[in-house]
Amino acid sequence: MQSPSLDAPDLALCDLMDRWPETIAVFLRYRMLCVGCVIGRFHTVTDACREHDVDEAEFRAALAATVRT
Template sequence: MQATLIPPITPDTILDEMMAAYKATIPLFIHRKMLCIGCPVARLHDVREACHEHGIPLQEFLDELNAAATGP
């Protein structure tokens, strides 16, 4: 049984779990040209690591992810 994630999404949130729980976050990765979707490392990487690898400001991306996860 998969755990249910509840916002807020934090720097330690695992990408694969987050994208599975909050499909609305996926377009944010596409928009920023982050190749995390479907990447085998997404099972291990957290938001902090992905931002570091792609040169994305962490807090800015967290704000976007949480807004997408909580909906309009």
């Protein structure tokens, strides 16, 4: 089985945070309530950005920068 990609459009938020725990700080910086949310099993980055009115491209760039450092 292949390792998930940070950019995978269907990656659930809980899986993203489990795989890359350093991304939790990004969610908190953007004041997104996704950390520990029960919906995180079903929501993707796209869903979360839409729900929290966050620019998805900017948010994904911040996630990628955090994972790469």
